[in-house]
Amino acid sequence: MIGERRLLKDLHELFRTLWKKTAAERTDIQYQEGQSAEILSMMGVDLLTVWFTQLQEDNFKVIGVEEAFSFNIPGVSAPLIGSVDLLETDEAGILLITDFKTSSRAYSVGDVDRNQQLTVYQMAMKRNGHAGHEILLKFDCLIKTQKPKFESYWTTRSEVDEIRMERKIRQVWSGINKGVFVPNDTSWKCPGAITESV
Numbered sequence: 442m443i444g445e446r447r448l449l450k451d452l453h454e455l456f457r458t459l460w461k462k463t464a465a466e467r468t469d470i471q472y473q474e475g476q477s478a479e480i481l482s483m484m485g486v487d488l489l490t491v492w493f494t495q496l497q498e499d500n501f502k503v504i505g506v507e508e509a510f511s512f513n514i515p516g517v518s519a520p521l522i523g524s525v526d527l528l529e530t531d532e533a534g535i536l537l538i539t540d541f542k543t544s545s546r547a548y549s550v551g552d553v554d555r556n557q558q559l560t561v562y563q564m565a566m567k568r569n570g571h572a573g574h575e576i577l578l579k580f581d582c583l584i585k586t587q588k589p590k591f592e593s594y595w596t597t598r599s600e601v602d603e604i605r606m607e608r609k610i611r612q613v614w615s616g617i618n619k620g621v622f623v624p625n626d627t628s629w630k631c632p633g634a635i636t637e638s639v
Contacts (some may be wrong), residue, residue: 442503449493453486460485488543488583495591501529501537512568514607517614525562536574538562542582553580553594560606563598 464470464478472478505528511520527539540558553559559578566576577595584590616623 442506444503449490452489452493456485456489457482484585484589488585488589491589491591492581492583497593499531501531504528504530510565510569512565514610514614516611519614521561521565521610523561523565525566528566530574534574536566536571536576537579538566538576539579539581542580543585544582545585547584547590547592548580548582548594550594553596556580556596557606557609559596560598560602564603564606 460478460482464482470478472481505525508525508528509522510524511522513520525538526541527537529537529539531537538559540562559580563576563578566574577597579596580592580594582592582594584592
């Protein structure tokens, strides 16, 4: 946020230190066959190198890192809470919202344009002091292929997108209040989830 650019070797050292500490302290981590803390540490260093060397020089001003938010949707009795990875403004005063991702494959334009997380981030920032800004949304994605890649995916959201998201949130909230929980079959957190009638 103060405009300093770290050296790549410093990032590598910081990552290795934090990774080693975390891997040693966490006995619940299960590695896939053929993987280990050391192998994944090397992969992490490779991904950081790709990100660092392909990161574009710009004149953006960092205004928030892990920027927490909370806002209410009419008809939903609990607030939506979360945090945005990176908030910046460009020279024209446009608000840039970046979410960092890792993926095993490149994203399509449709993946990015339909992403609900980015829609919620735009809604959140408009309700948390940035209502007057034009907003651009971006995924900065490290792609974990055999030769790691880094891609930036830009998108925007319209007022119609926000209205649709609000309706969807209200419908999900209504289902939760009625005890209806639908598994997300596209998430790694719900593999083989089974629903039961209560």
